[in-house]
Amino acid sequence: MKGKLETVKGSGNVFRDFGYQNADVEQLKSQLAADIIRILDEQELSVRKAATKTGFDHADFSRIRNADLGRFTIDRLVTVLNRLNQHVEIKVTPAHGQHLQTA
Numbered sequence: 001m002k003g004k005l006e007t008v009k010g011s012g013n014v015f016r017d018f019g020y021q022n023a024d025v026e027q028l029k030s031q032l033a034a035d036i037i038r039i040l041d042e043q044e045l046s047v048r049k050a051a052t053k054t055g056f057d058h059a060d061f062s063r064i065r066n067a068d069l070g071r072f073t074i075d076r077l078v079t080v081l082n083r084l085n086q087h088v089e090i091k092v093t094p095a096h097g098q099h100l101q102t103a
Contacts, residue, residue: 013027014027015027015030025074026069028074028090029069029072029074029077030067030069032074032077032078032081032088033064033067033069033072033077035081035086036061036064036077036080036081036084037064037065039081039084039086040061040065040084043084047059047061047062047065050084053083053084054080054083054084055083056080056083060072060080064077064080
């Protein structure tokens with residue numbers, strides 16, 4: 001055996017694990033995009049049909065399907081979900097071991 005392979009447990013956020021500065025934002029955008037893709041698949045909507053239904057450009061849905069989320073904000077992705085008749089709730093919880101610092 002040449003070397004020992006070490007297994008490292010991830011944080012649950014791949015963007016944080018790879019050192020992205022806005023890891024939580026990227027994670028949330030990815031989760032919202034995954035929900036959009038799931039709904040498109042469930043409703044058997046092509047990108048053109050989704051565009052007609054929501055008023056967003058078909059290229060936006062192509063970008064979402066290709067995980068090209070750089071042009072999207074969280075509120076824009078939430079709006080897409082709303083127009084696909086979805087209700088979005090975001091839960092905020094304190095990070096483990098973190099306490100608010102007061103001045």
